[in-house]
Amino acid sequence: MIGDIHQRVTHSSVASLAFFSHSAYVASFEPRDVSHALSDSNWVNSIHELENFERNHVWDLLEPPPNCRPIGTKWDEDGMVVRNKVRLVAQGFCQKDGIDYEETFAPQIDVKSAFLNGFIEEEVYVRQTTGFESARFPDRVYKLRKALYGLKQAPRAWYARLKSFLLKSGFVMGSVDKTLFLLSRGCDTLIVQIYVDDIIFGGSSHVLVSSFAEQMSREFEMSPMDELQFFLGLQIKQGPEGTFVHQAKYTRDILKKFDMGDSKPMTTPMSTNTALNTNEDGEAVDQKEFRGMIGSLLYLTATRPDIQFAVCLCARYQASPRTSHRQAVKRIFRYLKFTPELGLWYSSGSSLSPSGFSDADHAGCRIDRKSIFGTSQLLGTSLIFWSSRKQGGVAFSTTEAEYIAAASCCSQLLWMKATLSDFGLRFGKIPLLVDSTSAISVAKNPVLHFRTKHIDVRFHFLRDHYEKGDIDLVHVVSTNQLADIFTKLLEFGAFVRLRGELGVTGWRCVDNALIKGEIESQWTGLIALRWTGGPPMDRR
Structure with a gap:
């Protein structure tokens, strides 16, 4: 004791x-x-x-x-x-x-x-x-x-303590996300998401939202902070046409922190000619500073998928950073200097139909020749999840690399499907768009299964869920592969096009939409609750 x-x-x-x-x-x-x-x-x-x-x-x-x-x-x-x-x-x-x-x-x-x-x-x-x-x-x-x-x-x-209170109040906890709670009252729904003492919620009824705010304030002495504008370091703008999430202030702060505020802006986070390696003969740089720069950029990827690949590429050299690695990171900061106000736009007019994109760059890592793969999952036109990472093992072929990437994307889509079911949304086959016809054939055609014995069994659940009808493997031409931005360095034109299709834009571009008219929305704006200092009533 x-x-x-x-x-x-x-x-x-x-x-x-x-x-x-x-x-x-x-x-x-x-x-x-x-x-x-x-x-x-x-x-x-x-x-x-x-x-x-x-x-x-x-x-x-x-x-x-x-x-x-x-x-x-x-x-x-x-x-x-x-x-x-x-x-x-x-x-x-x-x-x-x-x-x-x-x-x-x-x-x-x-x-x-x-x-x-x-x-x-x-x-x-x-x-x-x-x-x-x-x-x-x-x-x-x-x-x-x-x-x-x-x-x-x-x-x-x-x-x-909090879960017990919410469940007693009639909420139902999410079956997948245990920090999600939902309350239904007739045709109205209230959605609550908790993150320790920060709580955001919204609903289809102003009365339901106001009642919940008062109830929480009485029980835990928390006070509403009006509509959600800042949450966990993210800046949020809400309007009848949609919601814009960005980290403009954080971007300016890290530019200042690492003395990059006066640097020359760049139009892309990394040049297509960049070829990073361990560079053991290069001059070593301050490891603490380098890791600090990487950590700051990784947090920024929460709203900036356009820098995801470049940051992850540089992060592989944190153990022994050299001058070439630091210059690559500084290039990312110079890109942020050029685009400090970019963020993610979520249109209220977007559908809620989920879809996924997966892509792989076979043997993309110059050091160990492992493949780089990227995935993106969307609801309609709204980007929800994205990733850029190196595969755990060396793929023998492009087909294998693409197949493993599709399996990873399938896993995330199944998570989305289960989570959306908590909201009462049901879907049949979810399209998973892959630009490799051979990888699709491996999943669809049993005749080709004898060629995949070398692929880890755990990745074959892609085939199983295709046969169950959970996903539908669809071929997409490489130019329309949204996940391509997470697997390799792109020329300026392709980079900007894919960045825009992922919903990454500047707040000035959407500002007119955010303030356009006083249109009555079906849902109330998201509200934030925060601890004010007093203890809850002791109702043990």
Whole structure:
């Protein structure tokens, strides 16, 4: 039964998602340790917000039981002092599997104040906060009733609490995506997607949406943030004609971060003459900086499929980056300088018919001769999923490379089909467009099966799902293969054409559509909910 508290003093001008409500206490210095912080009344006033833990029954002060080994505490701080804030963080790395926690899985990633609202089943003890020990019982320890930041079971505890509340409220959880919840009331539907303490939702009835917002605010003290405009780093513009998702601000930020703001713009992310290899004789560059550039670009691919292939190509050389690799990455930044405001356009007039494209470049990797394959999955004209990656093994032929690529695309289409069924959408055969007639023949014609014994059995589920009628393999000419942009470097004309067909455009191009008229939409705009600081009502 091991527990530990890690106190973190943070300061930011942005409202925190902390468990307790905040007041602004501005200090004149950065504390170097706990004693230094306690010498300033502003930091002390901020720290006293910890009393909310007792008021809201987060823990109980008890005599330490036998075998209890609570660990010490420390302070941490960074950044510019604008507001003094305190957060208690459990050092979960000290927990032992099977003793301090049983399961840790939760379909969330970000870890913030929402975790303080999940009840835990295991016995976890934490030492009293340094400088704020009980005068009467200085040797006692806290037994946690609710999760703290850093506990390994905290994500699961929070998810269980929120899921229980939504299910009791009449929602149905998605059969595939466990963070998706749906509520039906007659002909109206409300859709809720959760990501830790960030929740987005929309529905076909303004009344249903307003009712849900009020219900969540009462239970968890969350407040609506009007229509969704910013979510998980993505900027979102909504209008009657569609929705535009982009990362223009993030793009400008990373250009500035890596001193590329004044660089010469380029019209494509990588030249067709680029031929990267390990270049072991080349001059080594700062690995930390190179990896930072790659990581920043990978996050940008969430709305920029046009740089997916180039970024993934450069990412293969992170172990030992050379000057040539850094120059290739800088070329991508120069392209972003030319196209900072590009993003994905989702038209409200698009159909909801799913389709997929798959393509492969046989032996495309110059180092190990493995094939590069790309896939894209769409709903009507709206791009939903895309990928660019290197195949795990060396393909003996173009047919094999294309067949494996199609199998990967088929897997994603089946996931889409299952997810869409939660929305009440049913589909028969989903078209999968491949530009290799031989790969299609292998899947369709049993006579050719004897030629595919060398292909891993796991990829033959493509054939099975074709025979079941889940997908329909359709030939597409290479010039219309949308996934081609994810497999190789293209000339400017072909690159721009495919980029546009994937729905990548600039917000200025769609701005008129977004503000055109006051057209009443069938669905209300997406709304965002965010934690405001107060605890939920305790209805355990």
